[in-house]
Amino acid sequence: MSADALIVNRVLYPVTALGPGRRLGVWLQGCPLACAGCMSRDTWDPAMGEVVPVAELAALWDTVQADGASGLTVTGGEPLTQADALAAFVRHVAGNRIGPGGEADILLFTGYELDELDRRRQAALEGVDVLVTGRFRAAEPTRLVLRGSANQVMHLRTPLGEMRYRELAAAETDTPAMQAFVEGDRLLLSGVPQRGTLAVLERTLRAGGVQLDGVSWRP
Numbered sequence: 001m002s003a004d005a006l007i008v009n010r011v012l013y014p015v016t017a018l019g020p021g022r023r024l025g026v027w028l029q030g031c032p033l034a035c036a037g038c039m040s041r042d043t044w045d046p047a048m049g050e051v052v053p054v055a056e057l058a059a060l061w062d063t064v065q066a067d068g069a070s071g072l073t074v075t076g077g078e079p080l081t082q083a084d085a086l087a088a089f090v091r092h093v094a095g096n097r098i099g100p101g102g103e104a105d106i107l108l109f110t111g112y113e114l115d116e117l118d119r120r121r122q123a124a125l126e127g128v129d130v131l132v133t134g135r136f137r138a139a140e141p142t143r144l145v146l147r148g149s150a151n152q153v154m155h156l157r158t159p160l161g162e163m164r165y166r167e168l169a170a171a172e173t174d175t176p177a178m179q180a181f182v183e184g185d186r187l188l189l190s191g192v193p194q195r196g197t198l199a200v201l202e203r204t205l206r207a208g209g210v211q212l213d214g215v216s217w218r219p
């Protein structure tokens with residue numbers, strides 16, 4: 001795997017449902033973990049997605065940071081399957097995190113547990129302020145924000161992460177934040193839904209005359 005480019009499913013800005021403030025959201029392509037009930041099956045196949053040079057993503061970060069972005073959220077897919085290129089991108093963001101929006105934080109979601117992180121995966125996390133770990137387990141719902149199932153753990157790894165996410169780490173909700181982007185005929189969702197959220201979304205859209213085809217949360 002090249003350390004100069006990342007295979008990307010999508011990049012969205014401003015993302016407001018995956019961490020505090022207005023964020024750059026990067027969904028990386030490829031996940032070998034195949035959690036039953038995953039909402040992002042479109043991110044599983046590493047042969048899909050777009051190859052984007054790290055330099056291009058770094059330049060995009062510089063642009064959104066100048067716009068006042070408050071952070072970077074990396075999710076997928078499984079970001080740590082592309083550990084070397086991810087490390088290069090995270091290094092750039094971590095080294096260029098002070099902007100008009102203040103100090104930007106880095107939030108990363110992985111399906112791995114801490115004890116599954118070898119040296120390369122750990123190196124990709126240098127500079128990450130907040131890490132959410134663990135497979136999605138559909139049978140273990142949770143009301144905790146930014147976690148899809150009760151087994152998932154939010155790790156506050158830096159003083160900035162501790163300061164900005166301490167309350168979020170313990171916060172619960174019945175109405176998780178969800179955000180929709182429209183690109184052509186694609187509806188792109190951002191956020192961590194609870195059990196039933198996506199079914200409600202489909203029913204609501206259908207009642208309004210919108211039928212979703214090819215959703216990413218069904219085989």
Ligand code: SF4
Nearest residue numbers: 031034035038077111
């Ligand atoms: S929930 Fe995350 S870790 Fe699990 S299959 Fe989906 S993308 Fe992979």
